[in-house]
Amino acid sequence: MTKAQETVLVFGDVLDFIGDPNKLGEQAHRYFSPGALLIKNGKVLEAGDKNDIQNKHASLLTDSKVEIKDFTGQLILPGLIDTHIHFPQTEMIGAYGEQLLTWLEKHAFPAEQQFHDSEYATGIANIFIDELLRNGTTTALVFGTVHPQSVDAFFTEAQKRNLRMIAGKVMMDRNCPETLSDTAESGYQESKALIEKWHGVDRLSYAVTPRFAPTSTKAQLDNCGKLLKQYPDVYLHTHLSENKDECKWVQSLFEENQDYLSVYEDAGLVKKRAVFAHGIYLSDREYKSLADNQAAISHCPTSNLFIGSGLFNLKACEEHDVTVSMGTDVGGGTSFSLFQTFNEAYKIQQLQDNSLSAFKGLYLSTLAGAKALDLEGTIGNFQPGCEADFIVLDNSPTPFLTFRLKQCKDLEEKLFTLMMLGDDRCISETFVMGKSIYKK
The missing domain is CATH 2.30.40.10 (Urease, subunit C, domain 1)
Structure with missing residues (x-):
């Protein structure tokens, strides 16, 4: 170290x-x-x-x-703070021409399948961390893959550099390739083992990481909630309301739920130290719930534009007092740079007749990130x-x-x-x- x-x-x-x-x-x-x-x-x-x-x-x-x-x-x-990024997607950043659900099948899932190999995962982790540091990012909230060895590789390399990093093993027990699937029980047990191995070691923390509602059964989401109760200071990291087709899919899979966020609420996942990436298509009820429960949204503008997901409503978040921070969302996002991420965030607000100042943008990439991660007073200023x-x-x-x-x-x-x-x-x-x- x-x-x-x-x-x-x-x-x-x-x-x-x-x-x-x-x-x-x-x-x-x-x-x-x-x-x-x-x-x-x-x-x-x-x-x-x-x-x-x-x-x-x-x-x-x-x-x-x-x-x-x-x-x-x-x-x-x-140091800049990136509150949503996928380290296993480093090699396929900028992959051509798809909307979210086909992009996952065509680009993201094939790349992630290689992370069963610890040596391969270590090589990508080093490239990924070097890029973060080259871009001035000193803390990130990071997706691994379903393979525990992906998280071991990332944390090992981050620990060598004495970095404050948060990461977790992806949990998916349906609607994904068999090679990337766990089960409700194996996802729980593997996550539990990783928490006990890494959480709180040096500057490292663990995030319980169901990919998104469509790839987890209710049993798996409930087990995520169980982990959060057993380890109250770990994080929750997932996706929320990124894409219109995704939102329709969630509605069809969880017919009893009134909206997307309520799927996570039912499992006890909407809380402090929970960070939801995207949050483009939210109702007033969902904004209010995020604010009331001290959960945060990670705004990922380069990804939202590249994959064609939509325009993030920053003004609505501010009106409801929802904590918002900035994420690059590599590899759906097209740059490791939070400066370039601001570039696209500014344009998204311009298209909605809303201004985004440089001060606000830099705040979103520093202190707001610390607030989203419940680390104000530790990092961010x-x-x-x-x-x-x-x-x-x-x-x-x-x-x-x-x-x-x-x-x-x-x-x-x-x-x-x-x-x-x-x-x-x-x-x-x-x-x-x-x-x-x-x-x-």
């Missing part, structure tokens, strides 16, 4: 969020230019104005044991005690972006430009627990 440096002093332009820009306006973010981060044993001691921190901790500047990182003039942000996962942006990522950024008049315009035109090339360096883990 990578060890955190004891004391690190970081200089640069520091930006983070302490609340939702739509609720707090200008008070939602903190910006220190020039700023500084003081880190000890991998956690933030203080973030603030550079001169204030230098004056307050003058002795650190001459202490040979203190590591000083000078990124003067560069923007420092909290630079409050004292938070784990020091952060990224440094490149001031000259490409010749054209260098030119374009020079035209920006203020911080918000610079952020918007980076998030509309940027990608992994904008990430200069990624830090985990105060230690550099990726450098451009």
Whole structure:
């Protein structure tokens, strides 16, 4: 495991969020230019104005044991948080031409069948994690496959890098290839074993992961609820109301239920630490239930557009006070970059006469992700005690972006430009627990 440096002093332009820009306006973010981060044993001691921190901790500047990182003039942000992504679909990202249900059969399921092989799973896990870090993502909520060895491989590689990651074995006991099917009982037992092996080990956590309602029987969903009761601090991670045909299918499979979310409610799955990907076609009742039960939605715009699923109603979520975060949904999503994910999220809101500011987009990719994962105060910003996962942006990522950024008049315009035109090339360096883990 990578060890955190004891004391690190970081200089640069520091930006983070302490609340939702739509609720707090200008008070939602903190910006220190020039700023500084003081880190000890991998956690933030203080973030603030550079001169204030230098004056307050003058002795650190001459202490040979203190590591000083000078990124003067560069923007420092909290590590990005991806709340919905499939690591076994890394190899088939950008697969051509299908809507959700045929896309699963033609592209996703064949790719996932290979993860019975531990060596293969380890190879893909390394490529996947390297891509996350290259794109500035330091925490993700991750789908494995039905094979327990897929989760073992992912957690093993994440643990080596000291990453805060959450993942789970997919549970499917119907409407899927036989090679990807478990049973209500085997899915329960294998998930239970993985929870006891990995949950709470170092910075790793487990998510109970039924793929979506159509591929689980009521018995399997009930066993998911049983696991959540037995292990109250594990996560629930699944899909919800992504595609119109999917919603019709759920209605035909669960005729006794009034809507899609109620299928999960009946199994006791709608709760804090439950993250539902997509949530495009929801009723007022479902929005209210998500909010009342402190469950979250992961908005996955590149996937929603690529697979042709629909336009996410962010305004309705805000009106109902539903927690929303951002997910790339690789491989239905077309980029590991949360900057590119904002690019598409902005356009989706434009099509609905709704504005999405750069501040809101960056909030959705940092602190809102921490809130969705019930990790506010642990990751997501630079409050004292938070784990020091952060990224440094490149001031000259490409010749054209260098030119374009020079035209920006203020911080918000610079952020918007980076998030509309940027990608992994904008990430200069990624830090985990105060230690550099990726450098451009």
